Amino acid sequence: VIDATEKIVCPSFVDLHVHFRDPGQTYKEDIESGSKAAVAGGYTTVVCMPNTQPALDDVPLIRYVIERGEEVGLCRVLPAGAITKGRKGRELTEMALLKDAGAVYFTDDGAPVMDSFIMRKAMEYAGSIGSFVADHCEDLNLSQNGVAHEGEIAAALGLPPLPPEAEDTMVARDCVLSIQTGMPVHICHISSRLAVEIVAWAKAMGAKVTAEVTPHHLYLTDEEFLDFSCVAKVSPPLRTHEDIEATRWALASGIIDFVATDHAPHAHHEKMQDLQVCPPGMLGLQFALPIVLELVKKDYMDLTRLVEVMSTNPAKKIGLRPPQIKVGETAEFTIFDPFETWEVNEDTILSKSKNTPLLGRKLTGKVKYTFYNGKIVYKD
Ligand code: DOR
Ligand code: ZN
Ligand code: ZN
Ligand code: ZN
Numbered sequence: 001v002i003d004a005t006e007k008i009v010c011p012s013f014v015d016l017h018v019h020f021r022d023p024g025q026t027y028k029e030d031i032e033s034g035s036k037a038a039v040a041g042g043y044t045t046v047v048c049m050p051n052t053q054p055a056l057d058d059v060p061l062i063r064y065v066i067e068r069g070e071e072v073g074l075c076r077v078l079p080a081g082a083i084t085k086g087r088k089g090r091e092l093t094e095m096a097l098l099k100d101a102g103a104v105y106f107t108d109d110g111a112p113v114m115d116s117f118i119m120r121k122a123m124e125y126a127g128s129i130g131s132f133v134a135d136h137c138e139d140l141n142l143s144q145n146g147v148a149h150e151g152e153i154a155a156a157l158g159l160p161p162l163p164p165e166a167e168d169t170m171v172a173r174d175c176v177l178s179i180q181t182g183m184p185v186h187i188c189h190i191s192s193r194l195a196v197e198i199v200a201w202a203k204a205m206g207a208k209v210t211a212e213v214t215p216h217h218l219y220l221t222d223e224e225f226l227d228f229s230c231v232a233k234v235s236p237p238l239r240t241h242e243d244i245e246a247t248r249w250a251l252a253s254g255i256i257d258f259v260a261t262d263h264a265p266h267a268h269h270e271k272m273q274d275l276q277v278c279p280p281g282m283l284g285l286q287f288a289l290p291i292v293l294e295l296v297k298k299d300y301m302d303l304t305r306l307v308e309v310m311s312t313n314p315a316k317k318i319g320l321r322p323p324q325i326k327v328g329e330t331a332e333f334t335i336f337d338p339f340e341t342w343e344v345n346e347d348t349i350l351s352k353s354k355n356t357p358l359l360g361r362k363l364t365g366k367v368k369y370t371f372y373n374g375k376i377v378y379k380d
Helices: 031-040 059-072 095-101 116-128 152-157 165-181 193-204 215-219 222-226 241-253 288-297 303-317
Strands: 008-011 013-018 043-048 076-079 133-135 185-187 209-213 333-343 362-372 375-379
Touching: 008 303, 013 031, 013 288, 013 303, 031 043, 031 059, 031 076, 031 362, 031 375, 043 362, 059 076, 059 095, 116 133, 116 165, 152 222, 165 185, 165 193, 165 209, 193 209, 193 241, 209 241, 215 241, 215 288, 241 288, 288 303, 288 362
Parallel strands: 013 043, 043 076, 133 185, 185 209
Antiparallel strands: 008 333, 333 362, 362 375
8 A cells, every 4th residue: 555645646757858878878877777767757758869879770779779678677768769870960860660660759969960951851751751850959050169058157157158049040940941841840958048939939830849848957057057067067058047937937838848858867087077078968857856846836837737748748749648547557657745855966866877966955856656567666
């Protein structure tokens, strides 16, 4: 018997954007450690990004992710296929074959090198087979070697600035291409106020545009650089209070469709490197619930919307039946305590890597149980 007094029972969460580094960089994370972090965060479905080594650009690699996830058995681990071979931005992958093998969508996340011509072809191909492309929107000519959002903090600390236009212009481009082709596009990790307004405009035009936001872009600002250096480095960068406010309202109102963590583990020695060379990215799977719950407590949204943005909407986006609160074999739900406070530290983080500016901080909202396929896969 499970005592759920004063707890909330809700459909388990679905994360369409995680980096499990498997195959190739399993010292950072692998499908097993990533699955453990996922279920501890209340997730039972995750979609792995294809920026593995090698990239997920052929059928055996797509099958590997699915089969390894089933072997681990804690949650549903699905792959996103690469849009271009080797994620080099030139030649499209055989998306139809990858889709048949189980790729749930297509992205070159982390390698924003696709020119507009190939992006349009990718949208048309993916759309024509009933799938979609997702874009990490960044114009490298504008971002150059920037590491921090261009603003007061970057100026005060003398950090190479990364202007928000690097994101905004590419979001606008993708929206225009989607309108012109009539095909869907998904905007990964939207983070700037203007980008949010562009998506709102595109949706008003009837475009098949969807967008996700990360927990860190809903919660942290570039002020993190005052206490952390590389640990605060992420792509797109942490921005300002105004940007956070814009993404919160957009998530509450439906301009942004759902939360995705962009869970990006990196080893300690990598994050200790010089700011210019260290890899961008931070963990997310175990922090999403407390961060979105805070938006409920601060009255941006209600619990019904929390379930939509954490579970139902991302599930529908990939054609998955939303998780069900049931008894029996298909039970797939999470029980959390909305008031329990816990500390983020090396022990409570279940990922192999510990890279997050939240280290040492307290969060409120704790997953107590996660059920998948009718079984308990996580117990606090
Ligand atoms: O911060 C990021 N980390 N952004 C990306 O696009 C890639 C990701 C990673 O793979 O570490
Ligand atoms: Zn990205
Ligand atoms: Zn401030
Ligand atoms: Zn990513």
